[in-house]
Structure formats: structure tokens, C-alpha cells
Amino acid sequence: MTSTPEIIHVPVLAEEVLRALEPKDGAVYVDGTFGNGGYSRAVLDAADCTVYAIDRDPDAIARGQVMAAEAGGRLILIEGRFSEIDRLVAAHGVAQVSGIALDIGISSFQIDDPARGFSFAADGPLDMRMERSGATAADIVNSLSETELAELIYRFGEERQSRRIAAAIVSARAVEAITRTGQLADIIIRAIGRRPDKKTHVATKTFQALRIYVNDELGELRLGLEAAERLLATDGTLCVVSFHSLEDKLVKSFLAERSGSLPTPSRHRPPQRRSTPPPTFFLPKRGAVKPGRDEIAANPRSRSARLRVAVRTDAAPWPETRAGASA
Ligand SMILES: C[S@@+](CC[C@H](N)C(=O)[O-])C[C@H]1O[C@@H](n2cnc3c(N)ncnc32)[C@H](O)[C@@H]1O
Incomplete structure (x- = not known):
């Protein structure tokens, strides 16, 4: 064990x-x-x-x-x-x-417990709810339209590749529902590559966006x-x-x-x-x-x-x- x-x-x-x-x-x-x-x-x-x-x-x-x-x-x-x-x-x-x-x-x-589903670092259920009630990150990822997902990832994650990530999520979920953090991280890696030169993981901004949205x-x-x-x-x-x-x-x-x-305000404005x-x-x-x-x-x-x-x-x-x- x-x-x-x-x-x-x-x-x-x-x-x-x-x-x-x-x-x-x-x-x-x-x-x-x-x-x-x-x-x-x-x-x-x-x-x-x-x-x-x-x-x-x-x-x-x-x-x-x-x-x-x-x-x-x-x-x-x-x-x-x-x-x-x-x-x-x-x-x-x-x-x-x-x-x-x-x-x-x-x-x-919260972040270090894979069961809470906040992190891509260890696989767990795609949850992210601080209160343990309401819609989970998996509910959001599997139900929002591609446009809504792209907007959410851009607005709350400041992710410039939000459209590409949203498209990858929508095609992956057509095959099977996205229910695990590791599964979502892999979809993002496949969509935008690993960015080996960057210190932060490519999924960081998308995970941040979902967490902010799920918990308002x-x-x-x-x-x-x-x-x-x-x-x-x-x-x-x-x-x-x-x-x-x-x-x-x-x-x-x-x-x-x-x-x-x-x-x-500007002196040119009324x-x-x-x-x-x-x-x-x-x-x-x-x-x-x-x-x-x-x-x-x-x-x-x-x-x-x-x-x-x-x-x-x-x-x-x-x-x-x-x-x-x-x-
Ligand atoms: C960064 S931690 C706080 C750590 C704390 N200062 C300490 O020294 O242990 C943030 C905590 O705030 C809680 N939290 C986040 N948003 C909240 C909200 N809107 N209302 C109440 N608690 C919230 C989270 O559940 C989490 O436990």
C-alpha cells in the first residue's frame, strides 16, 4: 500500500x-x-x-x-x-x-491532494470544488460549448492558446467523457506541445481558469x-x-x-x-x-x-x- x-x-x-x-x-x-x-x-x-x-x-x-x-x-x-x-x-x-x-x-x-482534483501533477478526479458541492470541473469541461470553453480559458487563465485547447477538449470528449485531471493535462499537451523551454506546465493556465470558474x-x-x-x-x-x-x-x-x-479621467473626456x-x-x-x-x-x-x-x-x-x- x-x-x-x-x-x-x-x-x-x-x-x-x-x-x-x-x-x-x-x-x-x-x-x-x-x-x-x-x-x-x-x-x-x-x-x-x-x-x-x-x-x-x-x-x-x-x-x-x-x-x-x-x-x-x-x-x-x-x-x-x-x-x-x-x-x-x-x-x-x-x-x-x-x-x-x-x-x-x-x-x-487542496492542491496537493489528488482526490480534490485541482492539480495536473498527480492524476485524480477532475473535481476542483472547494465546497465539495455544485458543478465539478468535469461537468464544465464536458458540457460547455467550444466557444464558451475558449472564452473561459482565455478570461480566467489568460491563455492565448485557449481556442486550440477548447477545440482539443471538444474532440476528445466526443470519444469519451473527460473525468480525470491526467486525461485533461494530456489533451492540453497534445493540443499545444510541451513547451520544454518554459518552467510552467502547459496545463497551468487552463487548470487555473477552471478552478476560478468552478468556485466563482x-x-x-x-x-x-x-x-x-x-x-x-x-x-x-x-x-x-x-x-x-x-x-x-x-x-x-x-x-x-x-x-x-x-x-x-482624461481632460478630453466630458x-x-x-x-x-x-x-x-x-x-x-x-x-x-x-x-x-x-x-x-x-x-x-x-x-x-x-x-x-x-x-x-x-x-x-x-x-x-x-x-x-x-x-
Ligand atoms: C491560501 S489558503 C489559506 C491559508 C491560510 N492563510 C493558512 O495560513 O493556512 C486559502 C483557503 O481559503 C479558502 N477559500 C477560498 N475561497 C474562499 C471563499 N470564497 N470563502 C471562504 N473560504 C475560501 C480555501 O478553501 C482555502 O482553505
Whole structure:
């Protein structure tokens, strides 16, 4: 019998997140992406505070129970989506918090477990659902039209060969349904070759696109930022760590909008009549924090991480975007 190697998830940019949050005794924080609890643990160790930790993956919540028991009531685990953080913690009687951390994406427990179907590195069912419910990546790959697949792979994977990959998927599935990660990776390799000169696998972008689509990750992120705006107390800190340019762009433009620092429109354009509400955030630091060389050497998965920090003003939250209208 083969044994599964032990999976560990190394928290990314954790020191920088902790420095930005500056946990204080008696305060309440939200870890919107509990994962393996790296951020929650760091916050709980830094002060005598309380952490509400949320994850949409039931496995992450189950794994965290030991930590919650050890924290003696200071760590409250909630299964759910961070797009709902304000409502999830309100159900526990909490209306405002001093800091929120979001570490977007998937954990090593998800990517390194072939049974979860996120990775082309080891064969497994083509699943990719963080919540273990809803449509799987296999459902998507076997049902969308060629045009829809090409658009999805281009939009969420930024894959320039999206049309060729979509065509290969459609002809392969006419022979037999695509149900395994290895099967899909082989179809992509056959469609576009191995690119031996490139460090990243040719299936990387297509797998990223499917994962984002299956879990509506960009819709979740947009709504999560709005929920954070509603939940943070004045002077509360928001920390968002993202791992690819689509996510980081979304965070950057949300914070630019909400801090009133959107680029001024061209003087050749007619003046805008609509006035925007007062800024709900200010940005203590321009730009994103990146991992240092030592962190990248110790944890190569951190290399694309970007942390953006924003501090809540006392302005009222902007009107809420309805779910489904954001992606
Ligand atoms: C990168 S990991 C977080 C790792 C964590 N910071 C740590 O140090 O262990 C991301 C986690 O967020 C969860 N997640 C992703 N999107 C989510 C969402 N919309 N709502 C709640 N949890 C989400 C994933 O299931 C995963 O466990």
C-alpha cells in the first residue's frame, strides 16, 4: 500500500500580515480564509484577542477543530464563504471587527491532494470544488460549448492558446467523457506541445481558469471586499494576499475606487456627473508588499504572492453589489 506523503501548508507573507493587523488584547479579528490556520494562529499568539475563522472547505473546518479546542474559546470556526463574512459573524453577535485577513486561493491541502482534483501533477478526479458541492470541473469541461470553453480559458487563465485547447477538449470528449485531471493535462499537451523551454506546465493556465470558474473565485473576491468594508470598524485593517494578476488587479482597483485614488479621467473626456460616495478606505502604503528572497527560497509557492493593506475610514459602506452581478 502506498502512503500519502504528509501535506503541509506554509502560510505566505504571514509576518507582513501580522505587522499590518497589529493584533490587540480584547479585539476581534476575522480570518476569512482559515486554510490550515496559519494566519489565525499568528494573530491568536500575538495578543489576547478573538478570531472568527471562515473557510468554505468543510475539510479545512474539520482540521481546525483541534486548534479551536486548544484556543479555549478564542478561535471560532465557521464554514461558509467570505462573501458573507459580515452576515456569518453577525450570527455570532459580532457587528464590527478590528481587522480582516483574506489569503485568496487554495491551500496545499487542496492542491496537493489528488482526490480534490485541482492539480495536473498527480492524476485524480477532475473535481476542483472547494465546497465539495455544485458543478465539478468535469461537468464544465464536458458540457460547455467550444466557444464558451475558449472564452473561459482565455478570461480566467489568460491563455492565448485557449481556442486550440477548447477545440482539443471538444474532440476528445466526443470519444469519451473527460473525468480525470491526467486525461485533461494530456489533451492540453497534445493540443499545444510541451513547451520544454518554459518552467510552467502547459496545463497551468487552463487548470487555473477552471478552478476560478468552478468556485466563482473572482465574484467571491469582489463581494468579499465589499463585505469587509461593511464589517470593519473605523481604523480597522484589511489585508488581502492574492496569487495571480486577475485577483490582484481586482483588489487593486477596488481599493483605488474606495480610497478615492482612481486615476483622474482624461481632460478630453466630458466631466462625469455622478458623484461618488466618500472614501471608505485609506491606503497606508502605495503598491503591494511582495515576499522577500528568503521567503521565496523557503517556500517557492509564495513567489507570486502580493499583499495589499487598507485601513477603514468612518465613511458609510458603499451600496452593495448583488451576488452574481460582480464576476
Ligand atoms: C491560501 S489558503 C489559506 C491559508 C491560510 N492563510 C493558512 O495560513 O493556512 C486559502 C483557503 O481559503 C479558502 N477559500 C477560498 N475561497 C474562499 C471563499 N470564497 N470563502 C471562504 N473560504 C475560501 C480555501 O478553501 C482555502 O482553505
